[in-house]
Amino acid sequence: MSAARLYGTRGWNVIAAALFVICVLFPLSNLALPETSILHVSEYTVTLIGKIMCYAIVALAMDLIWGYTGILSLGHGLFFALGGYAMGMYLMRSIGHEGVYQSNLPDFMVFLDWKEYPWYWSFTDHFWYAALLVVMVPGLLAFVFGFFAFRSRIKGVYFAIITQALTYASMLLFFRNNTGFGGNNGFTDFKRILGYTITTPQTRMALFVISGITLIAMLLFARWIITSKFGRVLTAIRDAESRVMFCGYNTIHYKLFIWTVSAVMCGIAGALYVPQVGIINPSEMSPANSIETAIWVAVGGRGTLIGALAGAGIVNGAKSWFTVAFPNYWLFFLGSLFVLVTLFLPQGAVGLVRKIWGKRS
Amino acid sequence: MRLGGASERAPPFFYIIRILLMSTVKFLLAGCLGVLLAWAQVAWSLPADLVQEISTGESDDQVAAVDKLAVLDDPAVLPFLQSLLDGKVQIAGGNRVLIVKDGHAIDAITGESLSSVPEDIDEVIVNNRLRGRVETAIGALKFSSPNRAIRLAAVKTTFQSGADEKMLPLVKKALASEADPKIKKLLVLIKATIELKSPDSAVRLAAAQTLAISDSPNTKTALLDLLSKNGDEYAEPDANVRAAAQLSLNAVQTRLSIGEYIAEIFSGLSLGSILLLAALGLAITYGLMGVINMAHGELIMVGAYATYVVQNLFRVHAPDLFNWYLLAAVPVSFLTAGLVGMALERSVIRFLYGRPLETLLATWGISLILMQTVRTIFGPENVQVENPVWMSGGIELMSNLELPWNRIVIILFTATVLLVMWLLISRTRLGLYIRGVTQNRAMAGCVGVPTARVDTLAFSLGSGIAGLAGCALSQTGNVGPDLGQNYIVDSFMVVVLGGVGQIAGTVYAALGYGTVSKFIEIWYGPVLAKIAVLAFIILFIQKRPQGMFALKGRVAEN
Numbered sequence: 064m065s066a067a068r069l070y071g072t073r074g075w076n077v078i079a080a081a082l083f084v085i086c087v088l089f090p091l092s093n094l095a096l097p098e099t100s101i102l103h104v105s106e107y108t109v110t111l112i113g114k115i116m117c118y119a120i121v122a123l124a125m126d127l128i129w130g131y132t133g134i135l136s137l138g139h140g141l142f143f144a145l146g147g148y149a150m151g152m153y154l155m156r157s158i159g160h161e162g163v164y165q166s167n168l169p170d171f172m173v174f175l176d177w178k179e180y181p182w183y184w185s186f187t188d189h190f191w192y193a194a195l196l197v198v199m200v201p202g203l204l205a206f207v208f209g210f211f212a213f214r215s216r217i218k219g220v221y222f223a224i225i226t227q228a229l230t231y232a233s234m235l236l237f238f239r240n241n242t243g244f245g246g247n248n249g250f251t252d253f254k255r256i257l258g259y260t261i262t263t264p265q266t267r268m269a270l271f272v273i274s275g276i277t278l279i280a281m282l283l284f285a286r287w288i289i290t291s292k293f294g295r296v297l298t299a300i301r302d303a304e305s306r307v308m309f310c311g312y313n314t315i316h317y318k319l320f321i322w323t324v325s326a327v328m329c330g331i332a333g334a335l336y337v338p339q340v341g342i343i344n345p346s347e348m349s350p351a352n353s354i355e356t357a358i359w360v361a362v363g364g365r366g367t368l369i370g371a372l373a374g375a376g377i378v379n380g381a382k383s384w385f386t387v388a389f390p391n392y393w394l395f396f397l398g399s400l401f402v403l404v405t406l407f408l409p410q411g412a413v414g415l416v417r418k419i420w421g422k423r424s
Numbered sequence: 425m426r427l428g429g430a431s432e433r434a435p436p437f438f439y440i441i442r443i444l445l446m447s448t449v450k451f452l453l454a455g456c457l458g459v460l461l462a463w464a465q466v467a468w469s470l471p472a473d474l475v476q477e478i479s480t481g482e483s484d485d486q487v488a489a490v491d492k493l494a495v496l497d498d499p500a501v502l503p504f505l506q507s508l509l510d511g512k513v514q515i516a517g518g519n520r521v522l523i524v525k526d527g528h529a530i531d532a533i534t535g536e537s538l539s540s541v542p543e544d545i546d547e548v549i550v551n552n553r554l555r556g557r558v559e560t561a562i563g564a565l566k567f568s569s570p571n572r573a574i575r576l577a578a579v580k581t582t583f584q585s586g587a588d589e590k591m592l593p594l595v596k597k598a599l600a601s602e603a604d605p606k607i608k609k610l611l612v613l614i615k616a617t618i619e620l621k622s623p624d625s626a627v628r629l630a631a632a633q634t635l636a637i638s639d640s641p642n643t644k645t646a647l648l649d650l651l652s653k654n655g656d657e658y659a660e661p662d663a664n665v666r667a668a669a670q671l672s673l674n675a676v677q678t679r680l681s682i683g684e685y686i687a688e689i690f691s692g693l694s695l696g697s698i699l700l701l702a703a704l705g706l707a708i709t710y711g712l713m714g715v716i717n718m719a720h721g722e723l724i725m726v727g728a729y730a731t732y733v734v735q736n737l738f739r740v741h742a743p744d745l746f747n748w749y750l751l752a753a754v755p756v757s758f759l760t761a762g763l764v765g766m767a768l769e770r771s772v773i774r775f776l777y778g779r780p781l782e783t784l785l786a787t788w789g790i791s792l793i794l795m796q797t798v799r800t801i802f803g804p805e806n807v808q809v810e811n812p813v814w815m816s817g818g819i820e821l822m823s824n825l826e827l828p829w830n831r832i833v834i835i836l837f838t839a840t841v842l843l844v845m846w847l848l849i850s851r852t853r854l855g856l857y858i859r860g861v862t863q864n865r866a867m868a869g870c871v872g873v874p875t876a877r878v879d880t881l882a883f884s885l886g887s888g889i890a891g892l893a894g895c896a897l898s899q900t901g902n903v904g905p906d907l908g909q910n911y912i913v914d915s916f917m918v919v920v921l922g923g924v925g926q927i928a929g930t931v932y933a934a935l936g937y938g939t940v941s942k943f944i945e946i947w948y949g950p951v952l953a954k955i956a957v958l959a960f961i962i963l964f965i966q967k968r969p970q971g972m973f974a975l976k977g978r979v980a981e982n
Contacts, residue, residue, distance in 0.1 A: 221920065224916050228917055
């Protein structure tokens with residue numbers, strides 16, 4: 064793998080600049096500058112951008128599976144939430160005795176009158192194990208589900224609906240108190256992560272920087288996949304799956320691999336998201352969230368990685384502005400976005416920019 | 425619009441049946457009330473000594489007098505005792521016994537009406553002992569009432585609340601003269617339940633055997649009590665009686681569980697029929713036209729809100745006809761949802777034919793807009809849609825099995841909609857066009873089918889049926905802006921399970937889905953039932969990706 068295959072000099076420069084902004088400028092202006100300074104970045108902005116970077120990872124994952132392979136998944140919210148829950152288990156156990164009931168167990172288990180942790184909570188007090196779960200749970204679920212789905216050639220709309228049903232069923236499961244994940248309220252009130260208090264500006268900034276670096280790493284990884292020969296086959300599957308099969312490729316392997324990779328990326332995004340927002344509950348799994356992920360990619364431009372990033376940024380930026388300024392109009396805006404983008408902007412924002420650029424030159 | 429007319433025509437049939445049944449019940453109820461209210465008009469003469477004894481005597485004498493009074497065959501006894509219980513029997517001037525009710529007094533002995541209520545009246549105090557005796561006597565008197573409805577109600581109450589051995593002679597007496605089989609059966613059961621406690625083991629044996637015909641949970645409890653063990657001793661010393669009781673218990677339990685199963689099947693059918701209504705529209709838009717309409721749930725919601733609006737209009741402008749608002753709501757919800765659907769098809773969906781994933785996203789956007797619109801107009805809270813009077817209550821089939829009217833009406837309604845839709849698809853020109861366009865759009869166009877118009881009509885037909893589903897749903901649950909979201913996953917599952925392009929498949933899938941999930945619910949609760957069913961469908965389409973009823977043929981993919 065050579066660096067030149069991924070990006071040209073200009074591309075690498077942009078990435079270096081982004082890294083510089085995330086790792087140096089943001090920490091400096093948030094931590095070092097006084098709050099009165101114009102250049103100071105507020106706590107709110109750091110959390111918001113941190114959140115959006117996690118969403119951007121999901122958008123990348125979505126773009127790989129939908130934009131490049133042509134499989135629309137309505138289950139990415141599930142993988143995101145599973146990663147979040149895995150991290151949440153670790154965070155819950157690090158609360159220790161500081162819960163409301165001063166118990167060894169999380170408050171919701173005390174509430175259910177449970178005496179000990181259920182078996183699936185074992186070892187979650189070790190960070191390495193939680194990190195393993197973050198990768199393995201979404202990965203395994205996606206692998207098993209994908210294996211059966213792709214094997215019986217479920218595709219297109221069918222696949223979308225089935226993944227939606229899976230997400231919906233899981234949401235119902237996690238809403239149950241007896242499932243052992245806090246039911247309706249999920250996990251919250253985290254105190255510390257790896258021994259550091261979770262609410263301090265320094266920890267927040269560290270999580271922000273980690274999210275940023277992960278995002279860029281994921282971008283490079285996705286870029287590496289799609290510029291490889293493997294990536295070419297994926298695009299071919301999107302455009303004419305039957306022909307790819309006639310050429311002797313076993314498309315199931317390709318689809319299964321990219322599907323699992325995409326799910327793992329979502330899981331990691333979820334794990335980074337939870338400590339930053341401080342809560343994870345089953346509503347993250349609602350089918351609406353998964354569909355929204357698709358619109359991020361569609362708005363930015365399917366089949367371009369930069370489009371996925373831009374889309375996640377545009378839609379979520381708009382959301383955080385709208386829900387404060389005109390809370391009643393956000394759904395109108397989002398709904399119209401769905402309709403207008405699919406009708407008039409099949410290539411998304413990137414396509415629009417390219418068109419304008421193309422005309423000018 | 426022709427489509428609207430078709431489904432408007434159907435409902436009155438079962439509404440009329442429903443009315444006939446209801447009016448019979450009302451007639452009976454009215455008769456029963458009439459007898460109770462007409463107490464003042466009964467030819468009245470009670471033995472003066474007994475009445476005096478009850479009103480002014482000592483406790484023991486009072487009880488004895490009540491017992492004597494109760495065996496008299498006199499229509500005035502029941503209203504007198506009832507008044508006594510209600511504290512309406514008063515003593516004027518220390519010796520004259522009156523019944524004072526609603527500011528009007530009559531003489532308790534002669535029944536003669538007084539022109540005014542005397543000033544110096546004292547209430548007859550009914551202590552607990554007397555009260556129990558009077559209540560028993562009233563119950564027994566009702567057993568011999570000439571009115572069937574009163575007798576039935578009295579017997580039922582006695583059976584459910586349990587009777588003691590003091591009532592045995594009354595029950596026997598009632599049994600001897602009773603001709604109605606239903607009341608007779610209940611009396612037999614009451615008698616047997618009392619006799620279970622008899623000191624004579626032969627009587628207990630006969631009673632235990634008799635109880636085998638019961639279908640009541642009370643009998644089950646009574647028999648279980650008999651069979652229970654207190655330390656090492658059985659509550660029932662005689663082994664023969666225990667054996668008989670065990671046999672009867674088995675029979676009763678079988679009957680009870682049959683009742684429970686029927687109830688589950690019924691609620692499964694009713695859930696299935698709601699799902700079927702929700703999925704039928706999808707079966708047209710998705711199954712026949714290949715359009716994924718994620719806003720389908722919101723069209724259901726639009727139908728439910730249309731029903732709500734019609735209800736309010738009736739309440740304000742025609743309160744007399746309020747009970748019939750549903751008759752108007754059915755076509756209105758069909759047309760409203762149908763028009764919304766038509767607007768959708770003309771403005772958005774027609775540009776996306778052949779691009780199912782894009783259609784999915786665009787219609788999802790539309791569903792968000794529709795939800796927020798409804799929220800803006802009607803507010804985010806649930807709104808109240810009332811059942812008309814004739815849809816409340818139910819038919820009691822067994823002591824533990826009551827079928828609610830609103831569910832029955834919905835099942836019949838679904839069947840009607842299904843029938844009309846089947847006729848429409850298989851017997852009309854529009855149906856022919858829809859089938860033609862489904863099978864081969866290009867060819868249909870070549871032979872002169874106006875494909876674009878057929879698309880619009882088919883889509884609004886599907887949407888209109890969603891509106892009907894909303895109208896039906898408004899009668900069973902909450903109506904709120906999120907209503908549709910709860911049904912969208914389920915109804916897509918039904919269509920997928922049934923097989924795309926197959927109305928018959930949709931029917932079987934919806935009813936099967938409803939019944940199976942109700943049965944799983946018995947053991948594992950509603951959430952796990954839903955998860956299990958979804959998991960089953962995911963596995964099922966592994967085996968048969970085309971659904972239960974796949975179209976046979978060699979259609980190339982895509």
